[in-house]
Amino acid sequence: MKNPSQTRATPAAPGAADGGIRSRASLVGAQLSRSCTRLLSSLPDAPLGPKLLAKSYDLTAGTASRFLHAVAEQNPIDVLQAIPGPAPLRKFLRAAPRFGAPRDLVEDAGRAVDQFDSLIRFFGGDRGALHAVLANWQSKGLEQFVLKRRQAAYKAMAELNGASSTLLSTCFAIHPSEDESLLDMLRITAELVIMRTKENASVYIGTRRTTIDGAPVPDHLRPLTLDGHSTLDGVHSAQLEEFSSCGTASIREERIGEQVILTLGATELGPSKRVDLVTAEVSKPGLRRRGTGYCEDPLSVFFIPGTPCQRMHLDLLI
Numbered sequence: 002m003k004n005p006s007q008t009r010a011t012p013a014a015p016g017a018a019d020g021g022i023r024s025r026a027s028l029v030g031a032q033l034s035r036s037c038t039r040l041l042s043s044l045p046d047a048p049l050g051p052k053l054l055a056k057s058y059d060l061t062a063g064t065a066s067r068f069l070h071a072v073a074e075q076n077p078i079d080v081l082q083a084i085p086g087p088a089p090l091r092k093f094l095r096a097a098p099r100f101g102a103p104r105d106l107v108e109d110a111g112r113a114v115d116q117f118d119s120l121i122r123f124f125g126g127d128r129g130a131l132h133a134v135l136a137n138w139q140s141k142g143l144e145q146f147v148l149k150r151r152q153a154a155y156k157a158m159a160e161l162n163g164a165s166s167t168l169l170s171t172c173f174a175i176h177p178s179e180d181e182s183l184l185d186m187l188r189i190t191a192e193l194v195i196m197r198t199k200e201n202a203s204v205y206i207g208t209r210r211t212t213i214d215g216a217p218v219p220d221h222l223r224p225l226t227l228d229g230h231s232t233l234d235g236v237h238s239a240q241l242e243e244f245s246s247c248g249t250a251s252i253r254e255e256r257i258g259e260q261v262i263l264t265l266g267a268t269e270l271g272p273s274k275r276v277d278l279v280t281a282e283v284s285k286p287g288l289r290r291r292g293t294g295y296c297e298d299p300l301s302v303f304f305i306p307g308t309p310c311q312r313m314h315l316d317l318l319i
Contacts, residue, residue, distance in 0.1 A: 025120065028077070029077070029116045029117055029120050032116060033072065033081070033114070033116075034071075034072045034073075034080045036109045036110040036112075037068075037072045039106055039109070040094075040097060040102060040106045041069075043103055043106055044100055045100055051066040054068070057100065058100075059096055060093060061089075068089075070083055076139065078135050079139060081120075081135055086128060087114050087115075087118040090117075091111075091114060094107055094110055094114065160198065162199075162203075162309060163197060163198050163200075164196065164197045164198070164199070164202035164265075165310065166193060166194055166195045166196070166310045166311070167194035168191070168192070168310060171191075171315055171316070172188070172317075174188075175302075175317070175319050178285065180286060182289060183289060186288055186302075187282075187284075189279070189280070189281045190278075190280050191278070192204070192277070192308070192310070193277045194247055194277065197270050198271070204307065205307040205308075224239075225283040226239045226281070226282065227241075227281050227283065239280045239282055240252060240278070240279065240280050241279040245279055246277055248277070249278075250265055250266065251268075252264070252278075253266040
């Protein structure tokens with residue numbers, strides 16, 4: 002008997018000629034489910050559980066569990082989304098004859114795996130690219146695909162930037178000012194469980210005021226701390242240390258003319274040296290009111306994360 006890994010067919014590339022990617026994927030998923038289910042049913046001690054399948058057929062427990070779950074799916078697209086890749090499937094097929102699996106069933110499953118491999122290679126050999134296409138036709142697959150890609154993007158950006166946090170939260174509170182045409186604004190920003198993996202990785206945490214042609218910042222636009230002092234006279238009073246559950250972060254201040262930029266100070270590297278940073282500042286007044294008889298510019302606040310974060314939260318209180 003030939004090794005299943007050496008009996009690969011050379012199927013035509015999936016495309017418009019065979020009804021499009023969706024029909025081709027559905028056919029491959031159905032073939033995998035049908036052939037692998039028949040093969041599993043022919044093995045001694047069938048039906049096999051994940052532990053016995055993993056132990057007897059040289060698979061990891063996770064791969065065995067995914068395999069059994071995938072072939073039991075009713076939707077062929079679900080089968081393709083959930084099933085392990087061609088390499089572990091071929092490992093299973095190589096082991097199956099030793100336990101008395103019929104040759105014709107092993108070869109039938111081998112052809113289905115080859116079709117699966119061909120489908121992946123059609124997308125440049127990237128299983129992720131195949132999942133992205135399959136997610137168009139199943140909500141369950143789309144949800145899993147988006148979650149995995151967000152997790153991968155967060156991890157990649159955190160490693161590239163050398164800094165990350167668990168939560169980045171900002172709350173804007175807007176209140177009528179003494180001048181009816183203006184509004185006061187309070188901004189509270191919390192970046193929690195900050196971790197650096199690169200020395201001096203930039204973590205921008207402050208609000209900056211800029212003016213045209215370097216003109217002085219008007220007094221009414223200078224940010225204040227909660228006790229009414231200017232943050233330009235000392236930024237540490239803007240920090241709310243009592244709301245930090247990890248170690249309290251230090252703040253570094255950089256001035257460029259009338260512009261003040263606040264960043265995270267020096268920290269040690271690694272997960273055991275994480276810090277929290279919670280700051281508050283008041284702009285009194287900080288915004289122009291919009292409405293009849295007032296400015297026509299739309300009132301807006303925005304929040305752009307400066308470092309990768311697992312979760313981001315924005316509140317606007319009026």
